[in-house]
């Protein structure tokens with residue numbers, strides 16, 4: 672596995688998780704049977720214990736392999752901006768979108784005159800690197 676990070680398909684990933692869960696269930700029940708056999712001094716308990724331990728080791732190895740293949744998806748940050756405009760003089764101001772912004776919402780006083788700033792549009796600014804504002 673020297674190909675570096677590669678994306679696992681969702682279906683394959685689910686299949687892998689199911690296989691891992693199955694392996695862990697088999698291993699744990701094997702350990703349980705082995706332990707019971709050991710308590711009751713039955714023959715053949717050792718093979719259960721070995722199967723259980725190897726199963727768990729395989730599961731741990733698989734989980735470790737999977738961890739190195741998981742591609743962490745970064746949350747996409749949209750550069751949403753709010754354009755505020757003065758009703759009186761038409762002064763415009765662009766700022767980063769804040770929760771609670773909506774079009775036609777009054778947003779403070781105009782810095783140039785005594786008019787009111789009103790949100791005129793909210794849009795996604797394209798071609799900008801996220802986190803510019």
Ligand SMILES: [Zn+2]
Pocket residue numbers: 757758759760761762781782783784785786787
């Ligand atoms: Zn104004």
